[in-house]
Amino acid sequence: MKIVKKAQAGTMQSSDLMVFLEPAETLSVTIESTVVKQFGALIRAKVDEVLEKHGIESGEVRITDRGALDYAIEARLETAIMRATEG
Amino acid sequence: MADFKLRRSLLYVPGNMPSMLQNIPIFNCDSVIIDLEDAVPLAEKDAARHLVKRFLLNYTDRNKELLVRINPLDSKWGYEDLKVVLPAMPDGIRLPKADTPEIVERLDTLLTEFEEELEVEIGRFGILPSLESALGVINAVGIANSSERIFALAFGAEDYTASMEIERSRGGEELFNARTRVLWAAKAKGIQAVDTIFADVSDMEGLRAETELAKRLGYTGKCLVNPRQIEVVHDVFAPKEHEVEYALQVIEAIKRARQLGTGVIALGGKMVDAPVVKRAARVLRTAYAHGMVDTLIDEEEIHGAQ
Numbered sequence: 001m002k003i004v005k006k007a008q009a010g011t012m013q014s015s016d017l018m019v020f021l022e023p024a025e026t027l028s029v030t031i032e033s034t035v036v037k038q039f040g041a042l043i044r045a046k047v048d049e050v051l052e053k054h055g056i057e058s059g060e061v062r063i064t065d066r067g068a069l070d071y072a073i074e075a076r077l078e079t080a081i082m083r084a085t086e087g
Numbered sequence: 088m089a090d091f092k093l094r095r096s097l098l099y100v101p102g103n104m105p106s107m108l109q110n111i112p113i114f115n116c117d118s119v120i121i122d123l124e125d126a127v128p129l130a131e132k133d134a135a136r137h138l139v140k141r142f143l144l145n146y147t148d149r150n151k152e153l154l155v156r157i158n159p160l161d162s163k164w165g166y167e168d169l170k171v172v173l174p175a176m177p178d179g180i181r182l183p184k185a186d187t188p189e190i191v192e193r194l195d196t197l198l199t200e201f202e203e204e205l206e207v208e209i210g211r212f213g214i215l216p217s218l219e220s221a222l223g224v225i226n227a228v229g230i231a232n233s234s235e236r237i238f239a240l241a242f243g244a245e246d247y248t249a250s251m252e253i254e255r256s257r258g259g260e261e262l263f264n265a266r267t268r269v270l271w272a273a274k275a276k277g278i279q280a281v282d283t284i285f286a287d288v289s290d291m292e293g294l295r296a297e298t299e300l301a302k303r304l305g306y307t308g309k310c311l312v313n314p315r316q317i318e319v320v321h322d323v324f325a326p327k328e329h330e331v332e333y334a335l336q337v338i339e340a341i342k343r344a345r346q347l348g349t350g351v352i353a354l355g356g357k358m359v360d361a362p363v364v365k366r367a368a369r370v371l372r373t374a375y376a377h378g379m380v381d382t383l384i385d386e387e388e389i390h391g392a393q
Contacts, residue, residue: 009134015106072105075141079134 003059007084010076012066017073019080020062027051027058033065046070050077059084093117093376094152094239094279094308095324096317101126102155103135108142111151116317118152120181120215120310123168124159132164136171143175154215156181160193173201179213181241186222188233195234210236215281219243220250224265227272240273241310242266244283257293259300270305282306288313298323324373331374334367338388345391364389
């Protein structure tokens, strides 16, 4: 799938995250988190896994994490992808 | 009913809030109702159903009944809710605005189709219809009989009072007829009846009074909007020590009666016969579920050997 428009998903509540997606030539992922030191790599791994599952190869991905668990990261990213890829 | 499942407390959890969802395993209620309807803004319906799906798939060590309140089937979200959430295997669906038997039948058919597609046992997904309008209350009997998936009827007073164009009072007098009608329909079908929510989380006394009223009428459980309400509701629905003791005496008395070749005997000057034994058996089953007695009473003790 291809990111064709700007989209976002999630909230700024605790245990949640915000995902911002934008069309771009290449793939870039930035993660902002209160726990980035401890969990940054794990969040990144989860994000990469979900992007790959949906065949996203380009786009700007920005994550603002509020201490979300894996299932929430996956769900919010999924929702953002669906919103950003529908015609 | 053959399988006795304790449903005293059915806690609503908003479907789009991870902080609440991930507390579900530690809430000590009997069931949760994850809400995709009123607790979710229209613009977030898609997000909530994906979040709920991911949460459920991840919640493998399940320790309570998990129901999902979908959006009404005639809305543009209801079908999509089922499609996304059912593969994550909730125990059942709370159907809002179950105003007619036909609406429930439609859900029943859809659930059967999803069960076939998912290759799970037909009838795996239960239905808890919400009777929450004048029409729904009038149709209670037909609704109770509209699907074998229905394990209980739920009364929804908030929408009901809206449909009646009245205010809900603390005493609840305006709900009396509707509450009773829903109850009759449930009891006639032999299923459970679940009372409406009590919205004021700070008013524990009001919650207790309303729960006691519901219990006296015959309701077996109540829907809750906050985990802080669980304890009061469990306390009200728990059989009292003296009730359990009396129930045990009734069972002993009826056993003695049978040895004497009769089905009726006096206990403390009061007659004990089949209906009394049946009530005692219900108390003891509930007591067992509360851990107040060690053994579950068997059918032979209730009815005697053939």
